[in-house]
Amino acid sequence: MAKIVVLTAHPYPDRSRAHRVLVDAIRDLPDVDVRSLYGRYPDFDIDVAAEQAALESASLVVWLHPIFWYGVPSLLKHWFDQVLTNGWAHGKGGRALAGKDCLWVVTTGGDGESYSEKGRHERPFTDYMPPIEHTARYCGMKWLEPHVLHGAHKVDDGVIADAAARLRAQLAG
Numbered sequence: 001m002a003k004i005v006v007l008t009a010h011p012y013p014d015r016s017r018a019h020r021v022l023v024d025a026i027r028d029l030p031d032v033d034v035r036s037l038y039g040r041y042p043d044f045d046i047d048v049a050a051e052q053a054a055l056e057s058a059s060l061v062v063w064l065h066p067i068f069w070y071g072v073p074s075l076l077k078h079w080f081d082q083v084l085t086n087g088w089a090h091g092k093g094g095r096a097l098a099g100k101d102c103l104w105v106v107t108t109g110g111d112g113e114s115y116s117e118k119g120r121h122e123r124p125f126t127d128y129m130p131p132i133e134h135t136a137r138y139c140g141m142k143w144l145e146p147h148v149l150h151g152a153h154k155v156d157d158g159v160i161a162d163a164a165a166r167l168r169a170q171l172a173g
């Protein structure tokens with residue numbers, strides 16, 4: 001069983017610019033289980049037992065996805081709803097994820113400037129993080145400093161390559 005479980009959620013990976021590079025950078029690492037949610041569950045019919053079993057031996061859980069409407073793509077939200085169950089991930093006896101690290105790796109269409117008071121999104125990006133951060137914390141996970149790649153459509157290839165290299169180095173370490 002892998003020590004690092006990476007849940008990837010991109011509904012159109014073949015059309016992705018950034019997400020694809022990030023995933024390709026970590027796919028071959030030892031002890032890393034990269035699980036494409038849209039690949040596994042195109043009908044949203046999540047195998048909850050398999051997902052929970054994959055997580056149990058992990059010390060690090062990674063959520064890797066593009067930001068959609070200031071949140072996670074719908075299948076990752078459905079995964080939260082289905083997999084992070086009361087009595088398993090939280091609530092009475094729900095300690096399965098407690099003490100594990102959680103790393104959020106997210107790409108955005110908006111650039112850094114757009115996530116400011118005067119920008120299109122009117123708020124810093126950190127204002128949009130709490131629901132995701134607290135999903136992890138509610139399950140007792142330790143929230144690591146997220147990887148945020150802004151402007152995924154327009155940054156140079158080198159910026160994406162650097163972000164991928166940083167992610168790989170962190171997971172390899």
Ligand SMILES: Cc1cc2nc3c(=O)[nH]c(=O)nc-3n(C[C@H](O)[C@H](O)[C@H](O)COP(=O)(O)O)c2cc1C
Nearest residue numbers: 016017018019066067068069070107108109110152
């Ligand atoms: C349905 C949908 C909703 C989106 N919502 C946001 C958003 O709220 N904020 C943002 O910055 N980008 C948003 N985007 C842009 C995506 O985050 C962006 O296309 C993605 O991060 C680019 O990565 P990729 O090249 O791997 O697809 C949205 C895109 C789609 C398709």
